[in-house]
Amino acid sequence: MVTINDIAKEAGVAKSTVSRYLNNGSVSPKTKKKIDEIVQKRGYQPNAFARSLKAQKTKMIGVIIPRLNSSSTNEVLEGIDEMSRKLGYKLIITNSDQNNEREYENIQTLTKQKVEGVIMFAREITPEHVDLVKNSGTPFLFIGQKVDGINSIIHQDYQAGAKIGKFSLELGHEHFLYIGVPETDKAVGIERRQGFLDVVKARKGTIVETIESDFSRTAAYQKALTFLKDLEATYIVCATDNIAVAVLKAATELGYNVPEDFSLSGFGGYETTAYTSPTITTVSYPYRKMGIKAVEKLVALINQEEILEVIEMSNELVINQSTKNKKKV
Structure with a gap:
């Protein structure tokens, strides 16, 4: 009896490719034609019972998160959990620990587990990510980043940066320090920063310095202990609230008084910003709502409904x- 392994071996492709072909998954036209010819020549008949089992709905959704110690991720997960329960889905959550190789493995693992769809918290999107997702045969939804041809929900990060830029200028500041993160994270590392820079640099006479940190509060704190000693800027903008909290801690230890010596703001709207002294100006993001929307959109994809490829979530200056305010009264 001819098996999937026999077909795969003769076609020179992986068994998973033949499986996608048999289940109407994503296979290139050239490969499809080759497998078509072999199936007809060998008279292969798929096991109807096995295929019926495969076709059964598992009511499972896979979720790939970038790290465990993230306030924003946890809030989005709350929304995902809430809506999944409401719609009768169970979750399989995997952590990549900000490692691309682990993300590749998690994508493959979840699709093998026959989840009906996958929500991925996207950081750095590589060609390998895109290939794996598009060839998985499983509905996918990215959170936080957008890629042509893959459904996503994103924040309006450029607009958030512009809001802080406009606000800081209205307060009369002219000398700024922006603490960013690597550009591998396009949304936070590029768009958020660019929104701020475009607004502030459009005003004549402004000075903008930039420093790169990462998402770690500890790393930002250690770096702040150094650059704050020679600070000339009157307004520090941090790419995340975690960085802003770290800068505030370092500033306090060095004897600065915020906002008397310099103003400080972040992005995210994390709960911790309301429990610092002083409380931190920020841009609040609707993380829980994003999680709810993500499940609604993924289930629509699972049901093969037509939806917008990209949904943008608005934000609010807090x-x-x-x-x-530095302006003279």
Whole structure:
């Protein structure tokens, strides 16, 4: 009796490729034609019972998160969990620990587990990510980053940066320090920063310095202990609230008074910004709502409904105690 392994061996492709072909998954036209010819020549008949089992709905959704110690990720997960339960889906959550190789493995593992769809918290999107997702035969949804041909939900990060830029200029500041993160994260590392820079640099006479940190609060704190000693800027903008909290801690230890000596703001709207002294001005993101929307959109994809490829989530400027008006009254 001819098996899938026999077909795969003769076609020179992986068994998983033949499986996708048999289940109407994503296979290139050239490979499909080759397998068609072999199936007809060998008279292969798929096991109807096995295929019926495969076709059964598992009511499982896979979720790939970038790291475990993330406030924003946890809030999005709360929304995902809430809507999944409401719609009768169970979750399989995997952690990549900000490692691309682990993300590749998690994509493959979840699709083998026959989940009906996958939600992935996207950081750095490589060609390998795109190939794996598009060839998986499984509905996928990216959170936080967008890629042509893959459904996604993103934040309006450029607009968020522009909001902080406009606000800081309205307060009368002219000398700024922006603490960013690597550009491998396009949304936070590029778009958020560029929104701020475009607004502030459009004003004549402004000075903008930039420093790169990472998402680690510890790393940002250690770096702040150094650059704060020679600070000339009157307004520090941090790419995330975690970085802003770290800068505030370092500033306090070095004897600075925020916002008397310099104003400080972040992005995210994390709960911790309301429990610092002073409280930190930030841009609040609707993380829980994003999680709810993500499940709604993924289930629509699972049901083969037509939906927008990209959905953008708005944000809100939250003015707290860490920023001060420098204009003369």
